[in-house]
Amino acid sequence: MAATYVEILRSEFPDIDSELFDYITGVLDGCGADFEDGEEVFEAVGGVLQEVSADSKNEDDVRDICLQMFNTLQLSRRPGPPSQRQVLLDAPVQLSQMSMDTTSANNDVQGIWMMKRPQNTMVDAKKLEKAEAKLKAKHERRNEKDLQKASIPLVLEEASASQASSKKEGRAEQAGKNRSYDIRIENFDVSFGERCLLQGAELSLAAGRRYGLIGRNGLGKTTLLKMLASRSLHVPPHISILHVEQEVAGDHKAALQSVLESDTLREGLLGEERLLNARIANGTAEGMASIRLSEIYCKLEEIEADKAPARASIILAGLGFSPKMQQQPTKEFSGGWRMRLALARALFARPDLLLLDEPTNMLDVSAILWLENYLQTWQSTILVVSHDRNFLNAVVTDIVHLHSHRLDSYRGDYENFVKTKEDRLKNQQREYEAQLQYRQHIQVFIDRFRYNANRAAQVQSKLKVLERLPELKPIDKETQITFRFPENFEKLSPPILQLDEVEFYYTPDRHLFSGLNLSADLESRVCMVGQNGAGKSTVLKLLMGDLTPISGVRQAHRNLKIGYFSQHHVDQLDLNVCSVELLLNRFPGRTEEEYRHQLGGYGITGELATRPVASLSGGQKSRVAFAQMTMSCPNFYILDEPTNHLDMETIEALADALNKFKGGVILVSHDERLIRLVCKELWVCEAGKVFRLDGGFDRYRDVLYEQFKKEGYL
Structure with missing residues (x-):
């Protein structure tokens, strides 16, 4: 001692x-x-x-x-021992x-x-x-x-943008000659605090094309959308922009009326029509009132104002709003449904430039499939940030790739981008190797005859050739992202986790589930799908034991250790500390090297680990949440919408880690790519039941399409 x-x-x-x-x-x-x-x-x-x-x-x-x-x-x-320095509180703590x-x-x-x-x-x-x-x-x-x-309160950095102005374009706009709906922004920079996100970049958006903006988490995709929406980057003033970023503020207006009012032109014409008709009725109208009223009727007919309620209703229905929900006041909806309402308003308003930031995050699989079909017929320009590979393949006509502080454009969908990018990298690598070999060949000649008087002129000529060659730069390859789920547990004999004849409700007048029978083991790779509000998250909480069944039994192996990733996991992180401190506070008694090693397994390395969590991007916060969840080495994972905010490379890394993991997995996700890569069993949560669907995700898509066509949403 x-x-x-x-x-x-x-x-x-x-x-x-x-x-x-x-x-x-x-x-x-x-x-x-x-x-x-x-x-x-x-x-x-x-x-x-x-x-x-x-x-x-x-x-x-x-x-x-x-x-x-x-x-x-x-x-x-x-x-206690260094490896177990934790304090067990035997009473509540009073602040x-x-x-x-x-x-x-x-x-x-x-x-x-x-x-x-x-x-x-x-x-x-x-x-x-x-x-x-x-x-x-x-x-x-x-x-x-x-x-x-x-x-001192936490002060977050702010984004800023600057660009070189074109006098020619400025004069054209002032003269009212620039009526094109194409957007071209040249030689611009975007910064976030002291960090440079884009430098000398160019962005060209042709009218009517649909662009997918992709790139790793934390590089500035969301910031670029905000700079465009705020017009910090110059977009011609006659081009209307709508950025779906914040949820609709709740009030007494019905959801359908809220969507209808987003078309300001229609609302303005209808308001003027009501005013003129009232003046004509009470005899206070001016002489030109009837002429103006005729013009308004022509304009309303031109924009098909009479069809607007039906069009708004179809949009809301496609995004999951039932006829009853469409008449509900907006204040009665949760934040997720208000975000859907914001998306519905944007789709109905039809701006010249529609900016969408991860639109599939708030949607279930059926709403995503409907949105894919709806956007395929979109007439104006779209710039969408999305991590959903299948959504991009279905919707976009072009890809804009943000990397190395610049933007590169590619024609075609995401699959074509991957192929074209690989071909470009191969060609660049061949050019680099050929130029390197040429330089070496010249250098060998120079070194061999440097002191030969008879060859002095040739040596000088070769030196000048070397000076004229362009600067040799190696290929800029993005680092590969890897996830690793630690395993230090023994195999458990079944039954591992199951629900037998479970009945559950929050209020007796509304039964949520009855006769629920589910089971999973350490070999399970289950994905659960269903519309938002069907009760998927409730099923997960019943499986974890966070909710107690009204009747029926939950059985779990005594050595079962569940790691849970909730939809709101990222929102519950302490934003005022850095990632290392976050793990230290949650799992005290380990070295800084251990915390950094854990974070590094999820791509939070170097100075990222010492930045306040509040300054990280959404995807980086998700990685921190994964690092926190896996620190205790669970043998079973229950993941509720884990792909929100993750970039495509990270989703691929997550899928690979889940496939290598030796424990069990139950996953709720709307990301078709992740479902196809990981899941061997599909559960559908619907109408108070959870049942296995044979045929997997392909069969589920077919069922949804048949339903859309039957109800007239497509």
């Missing part, structure tokens, strides 16, 4: 008098938690100890003793009491300076006073720093 600092003090300084001994141990007791290393212990009591030891110990000896005492102080603060305890602790520290200092001692009183003053000043500085840190 290691010696305590008291024992070290008595052993190393046997002649120390009792009053001085009490004084030093009092300082170490009161301030031990604040010392960061042995040097700080030496600064506090080293001078006093040197006086006590006289000539028996030099300064280095005293420093070593202070380091030993510091190490014992560190050990004494750890409750008000914690505040009082903190005040009390500060008073205890202040009491150190009021200790009765030994008067009759062999130590120089002035040196003792100097040591005390130094230690007290250190504490005051630290307390002041902590107070400042607590009072």
